[in-house]
Amino acid sequence: MAPGLPTAMDRPHFIGIGGAGMSGIAKILAQRGARVAGSDAKDSATAQALRGLGVTVHLGHAAAHLADDASCVVVSSAIREDNPELRRAAELGIPVVHRSDALAALMDGLRPIAVAGTHGKTTTTSMLAVALTELGREPSYAIGGDLDAPGSNALHGAGEIFVAEADESDRSFHRYAPEVAIILNVELDHHANYASMEEIHESFETFVGRIVPGGTLVISADHEGARELTRRLDGSVRTVTYGESADADVRVLSVVPQGLKSEVTVELDDAPLTFTVSVPGKHYAHNAVAALAAGVALGVPAAELAPALAAYTGVKRRLQLKGEAAGVQVIDSYAHHPTEMTADLEAMRSAAGDSRILVVFQPHLFSRTRELGKEMGHALALADASLVLDIYPAREDPIPGVTSELIIEAARAAGADVTAVHDAAEVPAAVAGMAKPGDLVLTMGAGDVTDLGPRILDRLSN
Template identity: 75%
Template sequence: MASATGIPAAMERPHFIGIGGAGMSGIAKILAQRGAKVAGSDARESATAEALRTVGVGVHVGHDAAHLADDATCVVVSSAIRADNPELVRAEELSIPVVHRSDALASLMRGGRGLAVAGTHGKTTTTSMLAVALGELGLAPSYAIGGDLAGPGTNASHGDGDIFVAEADESDRSFQKYDPEVAIVLNVELDHHANYASMDEIHESFEKFAAKIVPGGTLVVSADQAGAVELTERVRRARRARKDTDAPRIVTYGLAPDADVRILAIEPNGLTSQVTVVLDGVEVAFEVSVPGRHYATNAVAALVAGVALGVPAGDLAAALGSYTGVGRRLQLKGEAGGVRVVDSYAHHPTEMTADLEAMRAALPGESKLVVVFQPHLFSRTRELGREMGEALALADASAVLDIYPAREDPLPGVTSELIIDAARSAGARVTPVHDKDSVPGLVAGMVGGGDLVLTMGAGDVTDLGPLILARLGD
């Protein structure tokens, strides 16, 4: 039941554990903007915590049972919160309902026209493109994204329109909670090895996500990426077996000749690209203001999804050109001493390769590409360390940090050396780094005017960009 404020009654006074996380902070912002009395805690002070306070959210630093108010209507957690967290233990003592982040987001999406963006890679960028473009057209969407938009500078907002654009996270199967009108699947690859044992499990999870699309809705899916193609075939087989005549339609996009929306050309132009597609028999051309073929194809997915919601293709294509990026997705941090420093969230080999190729294509002449890479998660490094190392061979030189553990405990024998050994076997020039404080000086000695430094990874490697710029400017 919804309260008088228009938000679910259980969400009137929520308490978020780990409120500074990308997904958690977005939901907290939207609830606060809708009138809820929101509070929460995070392990450390951050810009995100301060941004939450500006919209009326009470944020505690550190985790303590005393932070949880007795009148909280629910406690919101992500899969990263452990059972012994003192605030979670206190919630159970007080019989306060515990709600998973995905359930909280699903409750916010109900009653509107949901557009959920899924895939192993590219979710944040594609969701961001849609949020910016739909906003540019005056449609005032609500959105929840895993990164801060370069324009609005926020990862979430409550809009007055009826469209809700959400990044749909497959890592813990939580994207199966949503009931979107339109769903995008950009790609399907094996990742999140602590939760998925095989590609078959991944495909089953994505099938369940696709099955939640409302009748009359649309599944937008890549015609180029092998895992997405396999998903399309599985969904079609399941529908034939059920003789489901009321199933949502499937629209494929890509360079493949049989794609429903075919990409005719992607023309790189420095840090932008010009894209031409054929949609419903009509050629549509538009500019993508971020580098890389993968970002261009993400923009096509956004275009197709928006058209499925009824937005005119020409208007949406023009509006997509207003997207200027999202934090940590090939984000230019600055330039000093003639050296540009760019930040990348890439942490899976496919993402790493795509971003490295994009940066390589944007570099002139003999300029060098130097990468500072921080592996993310022990389980991912154990399974994909060799491929990560091979990706680093695309750079002229790399510094590889220790593994960022995030929510995981160390695994025996799993260190950054797995990546370093593979990179050297592939012919890469790699320097192991165990002290992050030494990185700015190390990098400064490796680059000169015209070169580009790419800080890469899903952990706190992003903090090094400003420090490298400061050292280069000395």
């Protein structure tokens, strides 16, 4: 039986309740019986889904939105100190709780699997949540993306397992105490919070140190950053490695493309095991193997979990097919780091055959573009042609001299066909002028580029 409400979270107020991480925690608290309220900058399908659970969602931020009897105010690292609701909480003496502490409280008393890494967290968490649900294990989960409908990023389940993304971007994953931790890869990202790989490794070491006694670390044997982290550990935590490397504990023997699926064969406990992954590309196949190893570490039989992983067919914004018009498929990709961009483009290339791949890319964050713009440009060289939008700022202020031109120049130097588009409203017509029947169009990035998919389809239809 899953635990009830954490202490002092029976009347929480969320600032930025529509965000991927915040909305999931709010949903679980509402399902556990809390009186949940919150605010967000604008209305959304996620906000509407929360209202369907009885959550009060205010639009905009104002001190009046915070009820005097709120038991706590939940915030993310994106909430600034001058937020009027945060100031009102200080005036009323209402405790302020970081979303990671709220999520940690929800996992208390359960058997948590925390999924960490620079890339692939949402996919791997989703794979585990779907597969365990398929097996009737009734897990709770909190995911950084929707599985199949707005608000499906989290669930309060009746089982003992809780699967959650563990976000390294602001070091909030240091709050969790998992029984099983997954580390998919370790790379330098989130440049506003980390100045070097040394800081990244130290942060991940702290996360590993949070694994409960007797717990297990599942970590990539292929990714150099993960291998370096493994070398730095003191051996006090049971470690299971996975990947294609000859020394991997769960060794990937083959990944065979089958259209938009893959057939994966691994060696586990000295015996081969073959199963299907219902999304394309080696990157996603390795995510599934990490999920398999973590489930086995928690006691789920591999022979049951492996076939159940095929039930995962994708998550919104992770190579999600938005539709087809005039013989052109439009697919949405959340990739915004060069490694993710390369992985998704290689996956699409393996599935596309002779089809052309056209990309509409929106860089995400000025700091990331400053540090990795060249690598982003090189990744775009894998496409047949690309349109590059202006940088999506998210929580950041502009940085002088940092624009999408950094990416465009690097892409052109790598031989890519790239065009700058400064007005997103021009994208549908531009794509319609480029695309031919049989082409694949990827809207790529972590910002609002996802909104262009339906508009592109409408223009193609006309």
